[in-house]
Amino acid sequence: MAPTKELSSKDQAAIKNISKLFDDKKYKKGLKACDAFLKTHPDNVDASCFKSLIIYNMDQKEEAHEIANKAIKSNMTSSIAWHTLGFLHRQDKNYLEAGKAFKMASKNNKESSQILRDLSSIQLYARDLTGLKESYAALLKLQPSIKSHWIGLIITYHLMGQQKAAFSILEKFFDILDDKEKTGLRYSELLLYKCMLLDEMQEYDQALNILVKEEKIILDKLWAKQKQAEILMKKNENQKAETILRNLIKLNPDNLNVHKKLWESKNIKSENLENLDQEKINLLKDLYKDLEQQYPKSVLIQKIPLMFLQDKQEFREHLVKYSGKFLTKNIPSLFNSLKCLYNNKDKVEVITQVFLDHLQSLKDNQTLSGSSEKESPSTILWCYYYLGQHYDKLNDFKESLDYIEQGIKHTPTCLDFYVIKAKLYKHQGDVQRAFEEYDTARKLDLADRYLNTKCAKYALRNNDPDTAEAIFSLIKDESQTLMFNMSEFQVIWYENELGAAYLRSGDYAKALKLFNLVEKHFGEFLEDQMDFHNHIQKKLTLRSYIEFLRWEDVVYQNKPYFDTAKFAARTFLNIQKKPEFVLPLKKVPAIAKPPAPPKSTEPKKDPSTGLTIPEDDDPNGEKYLAKHMNDLWTPALVFVDNLIKFAPNDIEGHSLSCQINLQQKKYLVILKTLLKIKSINENSPLYHKNLMELLIQVSKDTEVSAIVKAAIEKQLSLASDTNSLLAFNQSFADKHKDSAQHRFVAGEILYKLSPESKDKALELIMNVNGETNWEQCVNNLESLSTILPDSVKQYKEKLHSIFPLANAFAEEQQN
């Protein structure tokens, strides 16, 4: 920051000295110098700004803001003061305000590239692409020789979907490169980026031209060849594409993506692979026979025919061969490899037969079915292992446990069997036993990180956070607390599982604490994109940069986040509804918790900024909850809105949205959401539940406007008077009389509509026959405890008789 002009040379030197002290992080001396200077020049903006920055770095954040704001008030056109304020906001991660301040700073000093650079990183983060374009255009005008500005402008146009504009700037950028720069990795990256743009502009010939002409210079050959094949297919030159793809298979026969493209070159879509007509099957049969001869060691090439073959006999022959190779080599992952075939009933039938044949043959002659070669004594072990997983997948607990037990009897030291055994019990809801079995496996190899982490997860499912922490502490940084570790290393799975355990146990403050941590991590992922721009200009990896930025656009489209959002929404709802039914945490942990780490006297510092990381003043989330008790739905909707935006076909997400909006009486929002659910699956019990709950509340709400009410009734083609609703509910129950979940919803709604029909409602609820699962029923139990708390015991007993192993329905929670 240049000192203001009117100052004497002596004063200018003093400001320079302060600037140097600040750069050298000598804050105490700097502050003294500032104060001394301000005594004689109380209105000097430069000194005020330095003082603000210095005391911010001395952890006096509020005062820092005060000083910066005062500096602005005394001089509204001072770009330095605005820049300082923007800097403070950025450090506070208040990016919206930072952007505004930087913009003001830039407006008052159009010549400063530093301000524009700070502004542009915020604009990229906020995807203010129009603003970003202006910033880079201004930067380029100021400093036409700086490459990162060129790249910034190109990327901005690309993100705006204006590939043509991006391309023409890229062409000019090529012109300013000297010959020395037209070699090596950076140049190769630029060429490939150009192809990416041309491909998106549908200028296929130009793109191909580069790929062919510059083949020698291009270093990422794999990408280039794949792109070439893709473009050829877009031009309907499939035969040429096939030649290239077969060469790619030569490089790596086990790359599924290349195989998918190869199918595509034969006009076969990968999602149709399992339902092809005979002509296509024959075509693939010949192709893969050929490939198998060329690459006999490729596992994938042997597996693919299992996916497209439909003739039972052919499938069987192929499976005998394929499974035989895995079994003979004692490779445990066979089931994972075949798991994708289980949605085909015919294939499952053959799989069952093939493995039972293998087992019989191993028992009789120590050979595999259809072979005369003697197998090693451990082969039968992996056959048991497969069958155990096979029957678990078919939900046959008894059969699967039987095979696992035979395996354990055969070789008790083979820990993989205890892992599967744990899984079997988990699927039955016996989370206690599941943990115990997993712990047995873990104790057989304490050095195995996977077993340790997974076992911690089993402990959390068993509502035993202390045990999980004891196990997790084996692999975490010992000097820090669990919370600090999780948050620092962004251990989302642990946060989710621990939060879910607190949610089940009714400790909603702690649960939200964890779900908010996950939300914070996703914020951090978004912040990551501000750090890359300077790096990219050095490496010129624009392809990956664009892909990364596009990934950031959908960063919430992520299964763990969906889980978090659903858990969080349910937590907020439970705070309101207070279900009586909860699953308490284990009072006595299975493994003793390790002693807390000694409290270090040194405060923790952030290594990147050197600022002190404040101690967590709300470790149990109680302050957060107290603060939001009067407005639960604003934070809840942050989760739910992300959920329905990025998982638009997830009915559960929409249902949670309905329930939260029902709390706020936002009937029209619910109506819109209901219509969305209807378009996904109008037979879903969640559709009926939310539909009826909306109409029940609308009919009771005396303040609802007649227009809104009429609109809802019209859109849903249903009147909201009790008799109509009762009739509709009855017809729903009749229509789905074989489904336990539909009956449950119908029963709950019936009671809500007409408490005097309690007996009839309970009749529907207590009939748990038909397809359902224990986890769903735990949710039902929770829901029932908010509506008909007196019937919880009876329903629980009923569920216990249907799911005898599930701990959640057992008489007494074991501790």
Place this chain on the structure above:
Amino acid sequence: MIKNIELGDLTDKNIGQLALLNNTTLPVNYEEKFYQKLLTNGFITKLAFFNDVMVGAVSCRIDPPKEEYVEDLCNKEKYEKISLHVQIGSDAIEFYKKFNFKEEGLIKNYYRNIEPTDCYLMSKPVQISA
């Protein structure tokens, strides 16, 4: 047939496998203390892995040499012997005999918790190259 046989070392991380193997194959149940002792100096344990699964183990203790041994050590040829205890009536007696172990004597009431309680002391001289 694929046979991959390897020997491995005992560590504090895999000692659970040895305990499980012993508990399922031997009539004696050793205490936790016993296994911790195996990790200390003076004991040698090797684990046998068949196709990556642990199927066997051998542990031995190095006894301090006796006086006549010291004399032997001064000669060029060094002798030591391997000794072991075998429960009477066990199939293992024949197994060890195949490897030139000889019965040295019968020890009455060697085992406390299993029947029969007597055992043979068997031993075999081993020549260790100078």
